[in-house]
Amino acid sequence: MKLHLHIDNRLIHGQVTVTWCSFYGANMIIVVNDKVAVDPIQKIMLPQAARGLPTKVLGVKEAIDYLKTLENQPGAALVIAKTPEDALGLLDGGLKFESVNVGNQAPVPGTKPVMVFPWIAVTSEDAQTYQKITAYGYRITPKRTPADRDIDLVEELKKKKLLV
Template sequence: MTGVHLRVDNRLIHGQVTVAWTGSLGVHRLVVCNDGVAGDELQRMLLPQAARGLPTEVLTVAEAVTRDWGDDVMVIAKDPDDAFRLVEGGVRPGVVNVGNVAPRPGTNYTMVTRSIAVTVEDAAGYRRLAAAGVPVVAQLMPRDKPADFTALLDRKGL
């Protein structure tokens, strides 16, 4: 699967995605990719409703890597492990955009940007993505300049 727009955002579908990003990228379909979310019937029902009319699927990683949607889809991974598993399974995004990653209660995290919380385990996941040859950037909104995410991790000692 090439040409896919891949975003790590643990809030999944929200206004920044459905308005700013889809319009900027010209995406016409959203795919939420996370095994836990895909196994939760309530989230499978509510997330497409949050997509403001955009066709939306909620899939496991295994389901997602078997699909080929073309270049008008945005895949939203909940965490860097999901993103790495997608890349490992054959998804070839031009870049992985790390957007909003809110702190998870009970975790020891570092705020890498004002909107991205990273644990040591998450940092290892982002580095695996970069090592797989996929550029990883932090970019909250389309108008923001993308920042090299591994450099941000380096600055924070992660």
């Protein structure tokens, strides 16, 4: 199964279910975050937001184990990591993705992020995490929709002096 990684702290919303799933031909959605995976309300609401697509809400370790069972299956899955740290955890766990995109990262209360784009807030810790993701050989794009301009997020982080 082809896996596409989408980092978005909004998790499942219209752009994901309509635009990204269609673009990738995804026939399932996997939401990945340890806190969300144990939240009973999120576990009920997120699959409902997926508009009929099969959806799982899993912690990072559970997601790694589950996604590895799908390696030889046909189709595609959109894997939505809530944070860059969740995404890095999936890569550290040995998963391979066709693409890595950041759809949205709103500022987190109590942090001092830099707004790299109007829809992406990045702390210095996030910047380091994105750089670690690229060390796996990925180019990270910051796109809200597939039609957005194709930009390299790490290059933008360097321009903003978040990385050298």
